Amino acid sequence: xxxxxxxxxxxxxxxxxxxxxxxxxxxxxxxxxxxxxxxxxxxxxxxxxxxxxxxxxxxx
Amino acid sequence: xxxxxxxxxxxxxxxxxxxxxxxxxxxxxxxxxxxxxxxxxxxxxxxxxxxxxxxxxxxxxxxxxxxxxxxxxxxxxxxxxxxxxxxxxxxxxxxxxxxxxxxxxxxxxxxxxxxxxxxxxxxxxxxxxxxxxxxxxxxxxxxxxxxxxxxxxxxxxxxxxxxxxxxxxxxxxxxxxxxxxxxxxxxxxxxxxxxxxxxxxxxxxxxxxxxxxxxxxxxxxxxxxxxxxxxxxxxxxxxxxxxxxxxxxxxxxxxxxxxxxxxxxxxxxxxxxxxxxxxxxxxxxxxxxxxxxxxxxxxxxxxxxxxxxxxxxxxxxxxxxxxxxxxxxxxxxxxx
Numbered sequence: 001x002x003x004x005x006x007x008x009x010x011x012x013x014x015x016x017x018x019x020x021x022x023x024x025x026x027x028x029x030x031x032x033x034x035x036x037x038x039x040x041x042x043x044x045x046x047x048x049x050x051x052x053x054x055x056x057x058x059x060x
Numbered sequence: 061x062x063x064x065x066x067x068x069x070x071x072x073x074x075x076x077x078x079x080x081x082x083x084x085x086x087x088x089x090x091x092x093x094x095x096x097x098x099x100x101x102x103x104x105x106x107x108x109x110x111x112x113x114x115x116x117x118x119x120x121x122x123x124x125x126x127x128x129x130x131x132x133x134x135x136x137x138x139x140x141x142x143x144x145x146x147x148x149x150x151x152x153x154x155x156x157x158x159x160x161x162x163x164x165x166x167x168x169x170x171x172x173x174x175x176x177x178x179x180x181x182x183x184x185x186x187x188x189x190x191x192x193x194x195x196x197x198x199x200x201x202x203x204x205x206x207x208x209x210x211x212x213x214x215x216x217x218x219x220x221x222x223x224x225x226x227x228x229x230x231x232x233x234x235x236x237x238x239x240x241x242x243x244x245x246x247x248x249x250x251x252x253x254x255x256x257x258x259x260x261x262x263x264x265x266x267x268x269x270x271x272x273x274x275x276x277x278x279x280x281x282x283x284x285x286x287x288x289x290x291x292x293x294x295x296x297x298x299x300x301x302x303x304x305x306x307x308x309x310x311x312x313x314x315x316x317x318x319x320x321x322x323x324x325x326x327x328x329x330x331x332x333x334x335x336x337x338x339x340x341x342x343x344x345x346x347x348x349x350x351x352x353x354x355x356x357x358x359x360x361x362x363x364x365x366x367x368x369x370x371x372x373x374x375x376x377x378x379x380x381x382x383x384x385x386x387x388x389x390x391x392x393x394x395x396x
């Protein structure tokens with residue numbers, strides 16, 4: 001394991017400040033969507049597991 | 061707009077190769093393989109672009125018909141499992157749509173109606189869209205198998221495969237009957253919903269499958285009558301492009317006349333009640349009237365509309381409402 005997290009950055013860019021802000025906004029939006037998708041997936045698997053365990057009498 | 065060079069620090073060579081690829085695309089250089097007509101990737105995709113890959117408009121109909129299959133099934137299901145089954149059907153249909161957009165990115169770029177989609181517009185890379193579709197397809201089938209049963213999961217996998225391999229990759233570009241046979245892909249959701257609840261398939265879901273199967277040609281041909289220029293430019297052999305508009309108008313009428321008796325079959329066979337039977341008759345009569353107007357639209361010698369295809373546009377809009385109302389009537393009939 002590296003002692004420092006790798007950094008990812010865009011260099012040699014001649015984007016304007018507005019373009020940089022737009023790029024960040026879009027990336028943030030994508031990250032939130034991914035978070036929601038992964039969270040939803042975990043939740044649905046968890047709920048299915050609870051239902052299946054309950055149906056099979058392996059829970060209270 | 062000038063595009064940046066991307067330099068990754070602290071990551072491996074494969075990540076840098078990916079960045080170099082994006083860089084080449086952004087600078088307008090041709091991609092190593094595949095489609096070469098996409099715009100630069102620019103500022104990247106928005107979250108909405110990724111959701112657009114799932115074809116959300118089509119999904120509403122898929123969710124609805126899938127849910128009807130679950131409602132009609134004579135088995136009580138746990139609400140969590142019901143929700144999971146509907147979600148799996150939705151995600152699978154969306155995944156098939158994403159793979160379809162990946163495969164059709166060359167013709168999408170040519171057609172006005174689809175040129176702004178995320179891949180031809182250059183906001184999402186083609187490999188990214190393919191990976192997105194494949195991952196969602198696999199996950200949806202696996203979760204369906206875990207949550208419900210293997211019959212439903214197998215049907216779900218078949219429906220994805222049918223849409224991607226049979227319709228998108230084979231039929232769509234090779235025959236004017238593409239919609240007729242390919243329509244089967246869109247007819248799966250109620251069967252999958254029923255199978256998720258019961259673990260088997262019986263007469264009613266097969267009839268629901270047949271209804272969507274025979275509904276698809278008049279629905280799509282009505283659209284293709286006023287979008288045939290797009291299809292012609294892209295070289296897609298839709299019926300109006302290959303056989304002409306007059307032939308297409310007749311085909312819409314013929315398939316409507318086949319579809320209406322099929323919609324009455326569940327009532328005639330005693331699988332639904334009187335409410336559905338009356339609804340199917342009234343809605344079907346109206347569909348026939350819309351098709352009749354398409355057939356007798358004012359036309360020139362080639363069959364091209366002189367009314368800017370107003371009857372075809374009305375028929376297309378009604379066909380969507382028709383399916384919602386017909387399946388809704390079926391559900392109401394069962395629940396009340």
